[in-house]
Amino acid sequence: MSDDPEHPLVVEELTKDYGSVVANDTVSFTVNGGEVFGFLGPNGAGKSTTIRMLLGLLKPTSGSATVLGADIRDEAALTEAKRRIGYLPAYLGFEEGVTGETVLDYHGAMKGESRRDEMLELFTPPIERPIREYSTGNERMLGLVQAFMHDPDLVIMDEPTAGLDPLKQEAFNEFIRNERDRGTTVFFSSHVLSEVRRVCDRVGILRAGSLVELENVEALLHRSGKHVRVHASDAAVAEITALDGVVGPERFTEGVQFIYAGDVNALLRELSAHDIRDVELGEPPIEDVFTHYYGSREEADEGDRNEEATDRTDGAEETDV
Amino acid sequence: MFETARYEGKRRIRGAAVLTTGVGAYAGFIIWYFTVLEDVDYEDVFNDLPPAMLEAFGIESLSTIEGFLGAQVFNFVWLLGLGLYFAYVAGGIIASDIETGRMDIFLSLPITRARLVVEKFGALLVPMLAVNALGGPIIYLFVVAVGETIPLDHLFLAHLLSIPFLLVCAGIGLVFSVAVDRAAIAERGAVGTVFLLYLLESVVGGAEAYDWIQYLSPTQYYEPTPILIEGSFEPIDSVILLVAFAGLLILSQALFERRDV
Numbered sequence: 001m002s003d004d005p006e007h008p009l010v011v012e013e014l015t016k017d018y019g020s021v022v023a024n025d026t027v028s029f030t031v032n033g034g035e036v037f038g039f040l041g042p043n044g045a046g047k048s049t050t051i052r053m054l055l056g057l058l059k060p061t062s063g064s065a066t067v068l069g070a071d072i073r074d075e076a077a078l079t080e081a082k083r084r085i086g087y088l089p090a091y092l093g094f095e096e097g098v099t100g101e102t103v104l105d106y107h108g109a110m111k112g113e114s115r116r117d118e119m120l121e122l123f124t125p126p127i128e129r130p131i132r133e134y135s136t137g138n139e140r141m142l143g144l145v146q147a148f149m150h151d152p153d154l155v156i157m158d159e160p161t162a163g164l165d166p167l168k169q170e171a172f173n174e175f176i177r178n179e180r181d182r183g184t185t186v187f188f189s190s191h192v193l194s195e196v197r198r199v200c201d202r203v204g205i206l207r208a209g210s211l212v213e214l215e216n217v218e219a220l221l222h223r224s225g226k227h228v229r230v231h232a233s234d235a236a237v238a239e240i241t242a243l244d245g246v247v248g249p250e251r252f253t254e255g256v257q258f259i260y261a262g263d264v265n266a267l268l269r270e271l272s273a274h275d276i277r278d279v280e281l282g283e284p285p286i287e288d289v290f291t292h293y294y295g296s297r298e299e300a301d302e303g304d305r306n307e308e309a310t311d312r313t314d315g316a317e318e319t320d321v
Numbered sequence: 322m323f324e325t326a327r328y329e330g331k332r333r334i335r336g337a338a339v340l341t342t343g344v345g346a347y348a349g350f351i352i353w354y355f356t357v358l359e360d361v362d363y364e365d366v367f368n369d370l371p372p373a374m375l376e377a378f379g380i381e382s383l384s385t386i387e388g389f390l391g392a393q394v395f396n397f398v399w400l401l402g403l404g405l406y407f408a409y410v411a412g413g414i415i416a417s418d419i420e421t422g423r424m425d426i427f428l429s430l431p432i433t434r435a436r437l438v439v440e441k442f443g444a445l446l447v448p449m450l451a452v453n454a455l456g457g458p459i460i461y462l463f464v465v466a467v468g469e470t471i472p473l474d475h476l477f478l479a480h481l482l483s484i485p486f487l488l489v490c491a492g493i494g495l496v497f498s499v500a501v502d503r504a505a506i507a508e509r510g511a512v513g514t515v516f517l518l519y520l521l522e523s524v525v526g527g528a529e530a531y532d533w534i535q536y537l538s539p540t541q542y543y544e545p546t547p548i549l550i551e552g553s554f555e556p557i558d559s560v561i562l563l564v565a566f567a568g569l570l571i572l573s574q575a576l577f578e579r580r581d582v
Contacts, residue, residue: 076433082431093423109328
């Protein structure tokens with residue numbers, strides 16, 4: 001297939017079946033040129049499996065994909081395309097004994113380093129020191145530098161901000177937005193809803209090996225709701241949980257917690273009508289969002305035990321070696 | 322070109338230095354020991370040993386420095402020690418990168434799997450060439466230092482002809498390395514295989530009905546003692562080793578291309 005700048009990443013019914021688990025089940029989606037695409041899903045949903053198939057590390061059981069026009073089953077074409085791909089794996093296994101500088105020199109010699117200095121101003125791993133002295137965050141920054149230093153057209157990242165401190169995370173988000181504005185296509189996986197919300201144009205949601213939904217970020221933002229935790233009397237709790245939009249209330253000794261997907265003003269009015277000892281409003285854990293919108297985890301697990309063809313197991317990522 | 326081999330090769334330099342120093346020190350000790358034994362009529366001692374044992378340890382003529390070096394240094398260190406060492410190290414080449422997740426980064430670079438295997442294996446030439454190119458002169462200097470002489474061309478050949486043999490041992494390790502997921506298992510499998518082949522050759526050499534088994538072992542095709550004493554060797558032996566090595570390398574590439582990492 002020829003290189004199509006409109007669609008740097010086209011995934012068609014990609015399936016990876018390990019026999020005991022189906023890590024990816026006919027996953028299909030397309031990433032448009034110049035967009036930031038978030039690949040969202042809980043841990044173990046199979047995100048890494050998809051990404052590692054896209055880079056030719058794993059062979060698909062069936063289906064295929066093209067990356068910058070190269071069929072992932074065609075090693076020669078994919079190898080050539082890798083000159084224009086940046087990759088940040090979930091686990092960075094840099095050689096412990098060498099310095100960051102040595103790693104970057106090697107990567108530079110292999111794929112180019114036109115933006116190396118620029119990247120090292122943004123992300124600041126101590127490149128003169130050996131990798132074994134690096135913190136997780138430093139290692140991640142070195143990973144980001146090597147992923148972008150050759151000015152790739154497409155960047156694929158697996159959980160890019162894991163281990164970065166909040167300041168560097170914010171710098172990363174801004175950097176990704178700037179990259180998109182320069183025309184770079186970015187595809188990254190995450191299990192953190194807020195991260196995806198802040199930087200992605202579109203998201204694909206993977207759950208238990210299957211793509212559940214493709215949507216834009218506004219829709220996701222609208223649908224995901226708030227996580228609410230209220231400390232109040234039993235009577236107050238009863239009235240609050242009777243509100244429209246309260247999902248999955250769970251009682252504990254001093255109050256209740258639930259996902260709220262209704263009008264925020266209605267919630268605030270209701271809360272102000274009671275004697276509230278404490279309240280927390282925050283982002284819901286991603287698994288709760290899934291539970292609410294796509295059925296409970298228990299149902300999916302039940303399906304696995306019954307080996308129903310339609311249900312897929314979690315935990316597939318642990319088997320990717 | 323060869324960026325990966327260069328990158329990996331640099332990381333082998335320290336190991337190569339340690340290996341060469343260790344082998345050199347051992348050779349120095351053995352050569353000094355030869356001078357101590359000179360007054361002893363130790364050929365008598367070995368005449369009491371069964372012929373199979375003499376053959377197994379490649380003991381031919383212990384009264385000369387060539388024969389003594391052949392038995393004590395080349396048969397023990399080069400045939401057995403270095404053979405096992407390179408099988409072991411090669412066993413870790415690919416398997417350890419897969420186990421640690423480092424292979425993800427390597428394969429995200431524009432390099433084919435077949436080429437990656439060759440370049441990573443190529444880095445092993447650093448210790449392999451160092452231990453011969455530096456070990457040879459070290460041995461020669463020690464021999465001269467104790468007032469003995471050894472034909473330079475024989476010593477050179479003994480080192481040169483060990484390279485195809487060591488390549489085959491490392492090639493066995495490489496096949497394990499691409500076929501197995503865990504480095505420890507690949508390393509043990511490679512060492513065990515080379516050791517087993519060494520034992521097989523030693524043991525069945527005397528039994529005529531099964532003497533074909535000895536031809537499976539790479540140790541059959543590199544005999545340092547006759548090279549050191551007489552300068553005699555069969556060129557076909559080296560050709561067989563090189564062909565076997567090429568086969569192991571191609572097999573490793575094919576296995577690596579087909580697997581998930």
